[in-house]
Amino acid sequence: xxxxxxxxxxxxxxxxxxxxxxxxxxxxxxxxxxxxxxxxxxxxxxxxxxxxxxxxxxxxxxxxxxxxxxxxxxxxxxxxxxxxxxxxxxxxxxxxxxxxxxxxxxxxxxxxxxxxxxxxxxxxxxxxxxxxxxxxxxxxxxxxxxxxxxxxxxxxxxxxxxxxxxxxxxxxxxxxxxxxxxxxxxxxxx
Numbered sequence: 586x587x588x589x590x591x592x593x594x595x596x597x598x599x600x601x602x603x604x605x606x607x608x609x610x611x612x613x614x615x616x617x618x619x620x621x622x623x624x625x626x627x628x629x630x631x632x633x634x635x636x637x638x639x640x641x642x643x644x645x646x647x648x649x650x651x652x653x654x655x656x657x658x659x660x661x662x663x664x665x666x667x668x669x670x671x672x673x674x675x676x677x678x679x680x681x682x683x684x685x686x687x688x689x690x691x692x693x694x695x696x697x698x699x700x701x702x703x704x705x706x707x708x709x710x711x712x713x714x715x716x717x718x719x720x721x722x723x724x725x726x727x728x729x730x731x732x733x734x735x736x737x738x739x740x741x742x743x744x745x746x747x748x749x750x751x752x753x754x755x756x757x758x759x760x761x762x763x764x765x766x767x768x769x770x771x772x773x774x775x
Contacts, residue, residue: 706735
């Protein structure tokens with residue numbers, strides 16, 4: 586009886602052995618191509634708001650966890666999920682509503698983006714400043730590079746989707762990152 590079971594299992598052993606050696610993350614969906622749309626602001630982004638002809642309203646402001654920035658004389662303005670041009674229009678609209686200026690003009694620029702995070706088989710994982718054009722490979726480089734156990738062909742990128750949910754993807758080394766992404770470098774199987 587035991588020998589019969591063993592005989593039935595023998596053809597499956599090579600497949601089981603290969604499955605045990607499969608690289609992690611291969612079952613993840615591929616990271617969608619980076620869209621060329623305008624950058625959407627999020628919590629922890631540092632903005633510089635310039636209101637022309639009024640230095641009292643000009644300054645640097647951090648987007649709060651609630652997604653707003655608090656401007657003097659104006660109050661809270663929703664920033665998260667908007668582009669810098671949309672925030673400019675919201676600031677100008679608020680100034681008009683409060684009768685601060687007849688024809689207000691504001692400019693908004695991102696001074697510091699929210700960070701990216703690098704985990705796994707790198708020399709120094711952690712939180713690192715995002716730079717426009719940053720790829721998965723440059724994020725790994727800022728984290729000290731791959732360590733000797735790292736799988737170097739692809740990484741995992743966890744990103745908050747437009748629906749507000751975190752989703753994990755498989756990404757090539759050249760994949761463009763977005764602020765807030767979490768890059769995980771897998772351990773290679775021998």
